[in-house]
Amino acid sequence: MITESIPGVTLRTKAYVYFDGKCVSHSFTLPDGTAKSVGVILPATLTFNTGAPEIMECVAGSCEYKLAGSDAWMTSGPGERFHVPGNSSFEIRVRDVYHYICHFG
Amino acid sequence: MITESIPGVTLRTKAYVYFDGKCVSHSFTLPDGTAKSVGVILPATLTFNTGAPEIMECVAGSCEYKLAGSDAWMTSGPGERFHVPGNSSFEIRVRDVYHYICHFG
Numbered sequence: 001m002i003t004e005s006i007p008g009v010t011l012r013t014k015a016y017v018y019f020d021g022k023c024v025s026h027s028f029t030l031p032d033g034t035a036k037s038v039g040v041i042l043p044a045t046l047t048f049n050t051g052a053p054e055i056m057e058c059v060a061g062s063c064e065y066k067l068a069g070s071d072a073w074m075t076s077g078p079g080e081r082f083h084v085p086g087n088s089s090f091e092i093r094v095r096d097v098y099h100y101i102c103h104f105g
Numbered sequence: 106m107i108t109e110s111i112p113g114v115t116l117r118t119k120a121y122v123y124f125d126g127k128c129v130s131h132s133f134t135l136p137d138g139t140a141k142s143v144g145v146i147l148p149a150t151l152t153f154n155t156g157a158p159e160i161m162e163c164v165a166g167s168c169e170y171k172l173a174g175s176d177a178w179m180t181s182g183p184g185e186r187f188h189v190p191g192n193s194s195f196e197i198r199v200r201d202v203y204h205y206i207c208h209f210g
Binding site: 003004005006007008009010011012013014015017020021022024026028038039040042059060097099101 | 116133165206
């Protein structure tokens, strides 16, 4: 199932722009204070570092990703999620546009 | 005054990507159903067409803009807004990154 919209959030208006705009995200909080973000990654191969563990949920498009310590590129498409440990990193390879929700913790 | 966050919104998770990613926006609705969006424009000179009238509110960075039928480039910075008539167009020139809220109507 694809999460098309999220109700009741407090949206931060200023975006985060990473890698010269190859990744753009807007952060928000749920009523209980939980922080998340929505974003897009444009065609690129990028490496992200994590502080807290992250769950990347695809809402449109797709990506390939490779977790630190793995040699395997995996694919993630609409409605699918992948988990990234905290204090780690992952590579992500996007050919079209990858739309995601990032959940922390 | 800068609008740093907007509470109580329903956020659409899939972004709109324009001009090969030079403009990325996420749309949302207020509790009363009013539609708005937050977005960023990366360094570029772009032309946007309007259907409904739009008010562009800068929340960070800055832009220069020129409305259809005008020869004057105007500057818009944090906390400032400019109005664009409906069924019209405007050029926008961004040197750094322009973060905005788009209000319709």
